[in-house]
Amino acid sequence: MKKGRAAAFFWEFFKIGFCTFGGGWSIVAQIEKQYVRGQQLLTSQELLDLTSVGRSLPGVMITNVSFLFGYQVGGMVCGFACVLGIAMPPLLILSAVTLGYQALQGNALMMSAMTGVRAAVVPIILSSAVALRKGAFPQTACYLVAAVAFALSLLWDVGCIPLIVFGMAAGIAMCEWRERRGEKPHGAA
Amino acid sequence: MVLLELFWSFLKIGFTSFGGLSMIPLITEEILSHGWMTAEQVSDIVGIAEMTPGPVGLNCATFAGIRAAHLPGAVAANLGVLMPSLTLCVLAAVFFSKVKDSVRVQQMMVGVRPVCFGLICAVTVQLALTNYQPGATFLPSLLIGAADAVLLLRFHWSVPKVLLLSAGLGLLLVR
Numbered sequence: 401m402k403k404g405r406a407a408a409f410f411w412e413f414f415k416i417g418f419c420t421f422g423g424g425w426s427i428v429a430q431i432e433k434q435y436v437r438g439q440q441l442l443t444s445q446e447l448l449d450l451t452s453v454g455r456s457l458p459g460v461m462i463t464n465v466s467f468l469f470g471y472q473v474g475g476m477v478c479g480f481a482c483v484l485g486i487a488m489p490p491l492l493i494l495s496a497v498t499l500g501y502q503a504l505q506g507n508a509l510m511m512s513a514m515t516g517v518r519a520a521v522v523p524i525i526l527s528s529a530v531a532l533r534k535g536a537f538p539q540t541a542c543y544l545v546a547a548v549a550f551a552l553s554l555l556w557d558v559g560c561i562p563l564i565v566f567g568m569a570a571g572i573a574m575c576e577w578r579e580r581r582g583e584k585p586h587g588a589a
Numbered sequence: 590m591v592l593l594e595l596f597w598s599f600l601k602i603g604f605t606s607f608g609g610l611s612m613i614p615l616i617t618e619e620i621l622s623h624g625w626m627t628a629e630q631v632s633d634i635v636g637i638a639e640m641t642p643g644p645v646g647l648n649c650a651t652f653a654g655i656r657a658a659h660l661p662g663a664v665a666a667n668l669g670v671l672m673p674s675l676t677l678c679v680l681a682a683v684f685f686s687k688v689k690d691s692v693r694v695q696q697m698m699v700g701v702r703p704v705c706f707g708l709i710c711a712v713t714v715q716l717a718l719t720n721y722q723p724g725a726t727f728l729p730s731l732l733i734g735a736a737d738a739v740l741l742l743r744f745h746w747s748v749p750k751v752l753l754l755s756a757g758l759g760l761l762l763v764r
Contacts, residue, residue, distance in 0.1 A: 453685070490648055491647065491663060495651055502656075515726050516758045520751055521716060524639060535702060559618060560615045567702075572697060
């Protein structure tokens, strides 16, 4: 019975995995439609909690949320089934795309098109940084943290991992400092 | 062994990235330091990963994995980037009620988010230097990039649409 359930979740998440344009939120929307309003396996508040925890853990947000969802509704095996289900379609699609990319690499038309695509990458990343800005600076000192990370990475080639660890330490330090001065506790967004 | 290296690199990428494009700086760093691809190809990954369905992290893992070691490489890289979901999330699920209200995690995120922001800005500069190099493609690239920025920021076009347009403009303008 339980095995059959995990297989069913695998299959359903496999299907969801094929239509995940627009990042993690579209998946959450589909889970909401299918399991909160449809099968009523969990409440929308529970889904919101799963999403916010999945988002604050490192890694791919969608697979994080998928595991937490599967675990909540069907236990450990269902959690793994959901992760594999949702991760499989991108693997298949990208494998095909990459092989096509490799095959066309010398092609002049392809190179022209890819020059256009490359030119789009910087504005795309910039626009996502603009979106990220909203939640990133709850305290003034956060701007300093961002500036330090930017400078160390670009000018002194400091690796990403030490900088992330620095961010964690700085976050704790900033919040504790604020709390000690009796201001609003942890200004998390 | 390249499979293990791919797995390990993407494991590091997985454990130190927090959502969406915050992976790009890490991916760039790992891929360039291993010499798996050139700086231009890193931009191609981002473009292709954004154009196709699926999360950017998984798409990049597949693309880089196949380029470095064919399908087994893609599987190794995917497993690496999935590791936080398969380990940390298990812990988080088991202790869910504690994690949900953990002040420490929220405090850390207050510092991690601006670091991710700074890193993304840094990698943007780095990618801009490779993608808008002086030469035959300089002017068309700059034009396309400027048009895309306006469409994204002012008219809120979706990313796949912008990429499609840019590919079309590339065909028209780049010889």
